[in-house]
Amino acid sequence: MERTSNLQNRTLESNASGWINGLIGVVIFSGSLPATRLAVLEFDPVFLTVARATLAAILAVCLLLLFKEKRPARHQLVPLIIVALGVVVGFPLLTALALQYVTSAHSIVFVGLLPLATAAFGVLRGGERPRPVFWFFSxxxxxLVVGFAVSQGLSASPQGDILMLLAILACGLGYAEGAKLSRTLGGWQVISWALVLALPVMAALTWWRMPASFSGISAPA
Structure with a gap:
């Protein structure tokens, strides 16, 4: 009886932690696209993407060393590369390109497609089986997102909408692959190692695409 009670308490704590982490993620995520929109007005989208990834990777290296995290196993490298391609490179780059054509408010609407994309890749890559009610609301x-895009955005900027759709697909794949890896590697460790794997390429591209001068860049960017 006591063992069952302990298991239930751990499950409740895990669920609460998941909801809290999810809420924090949503708050941070909601500011990402407006900030990117401001930045691409003055920065090259490629430089913006690789520079952000490089800075994040440096922080990831510090955290991994600080907590003495174990290195990923060899069989985890390919999934980590998929995470890096989807979340470190694909989503930031495609959204930065899209935000040259559409507003941040318009782009955020497309994020409503992300749960469906993540669930679809979760089924394909991770063998997950979401409940029917999840599929219904997704x-x-x-x-609703597609209807909004058709009525408001497609006629104005098909390039931006297509890029946003590709960004959501890339992010969904990265999230699904990362979720599968997190069962054995840990949550923040997955994105940290993905950043580390991408660091050599991101750092080289940052150096190559760096503007000759930052004197003309405004503070908001």
Missing amino acids: VLGSL
């Missing part, structure tokens, strides 16, 4: 939300 599809419903996605239809």
Whole structure:
């Protein structure tokens, strides 16, 4: 009886932690696209993407060393590369390119497609089986997003909408692959190692794409 009670308490604590982490993630994520929109007005989207990844990777290296995290196993390298391609490179780059054509408010609407994309890749890559009610609301939300894009945005900027759709697919794949890896590697460790794997390429591209001068860049960017 006591063992069952302990298991239930641990489950409740885990669920609460998941909700809190999710809420924090949503708050941070909600500011990402408006900030990117400001930045691409004055920065090259490629430089912006690789510079952000380089800075994040340096912080990731510090955290991994500080907590003495174990290195990923060899069989985890390919999934980590997929995470890096989807979340470290794909989503930031594609959204930065898209935000040259659409507003941040318009782009955020497309984020409503992310749960469906993540779930679809979770089924394909991770063998997950979401409940029917999840699929119902995900599809419903996605239809609303598509309807909004068709009525408001496609005629104005098809390039921006296509880039945002590709960004959501890249992010969904990265999230699904990262979720599968987190079961054995840990949550923050997955994105940290993905950043570390991408660091050599990101650092080289940062050096190559760096502007000759930052004197003309305004403070908001």
